[in-house]
Amino acid sequence: MASQLQWQCHRFDGFTPLGLYQVLQLRDQVFVVEQRSIYGDIDGTDLDCWHLCGRDGDGELAAYARLIAPDEKYPGAVAIGRVVVAPALRGHGLGRQLMAEAIAQCARLWPGVPMALSAQIAAQELYRQFGFETEGEPYDDGGILHIDMRRPAAAA
Incomplete structure (x- = not known):
């Protein structure tokens, strides 16, 4: 397996x-299947995000993330x-590569905008490495404990 991935960031079409x-x-x-989380993955969001x-x-898919415009999911944040x-x-x-690329793409698409995500509790340390901090209390999402995390906008 190559240590570096080839990245593509595009709209649904x-x-x-x-x-x-x-x-x-x-x-x-x-x-x-793996996480046994029964939820509606096909939620309509894919049509309008990156x-x-x-x-x-x-050419095999190794990593993926979807990037959602500011205010669509979190107020004032991507x-x-x-x-x-x-x-x-x-x-x-590869998780670190994926997050570094996701942050870079968000900064390119929406410069100066904070970023947010819903982290599985077990993965929050990974996100902290990229400047995300927890907000609020943990909550159940599809049978898995999550917590909201936010990263301030990078200085221009």
């Missing part, structure tokens, strides 16, 4: 049918969601 299938398959594999896909040297790394590729730093 930038997907090929196979690319969309791969994203939905990865999200289903991890969030629904999709960040990291592919390995063979949302980073559906953050996922393929199970077979975990433990190689």
Whole structure:
């Protein structure tokens, strides 16, 4: 496996049918099957957000996140969601690469805007490494404990 991924960030209409299938398959594999979280993954948000896909040297989907415009999910902030790394590729730093790229893309698309996300409690330390701080109290989301986190806007 290559240590660096090739990144693409595009709108919904930038997907090929196979690319969309791969994203939905990865999200289903991890969030629904592996984590046993029954929730409506196909929630309409995909149509209006940006999709960040990291592919390995063979073109296989290794990591994914969706980027949601300011005020759509969190007041005054961009949302980073559906953050996922393929199970077979975990433990190689791809989660950090994914978050670094997601933050860079959000800053490019929406400069000067804070970022927010709903973190699984077990992953909040990863997000803290990127300047996210917890807000509020933990809550159940699809049977998994989450907490909201926010990162201030980067200085221009």
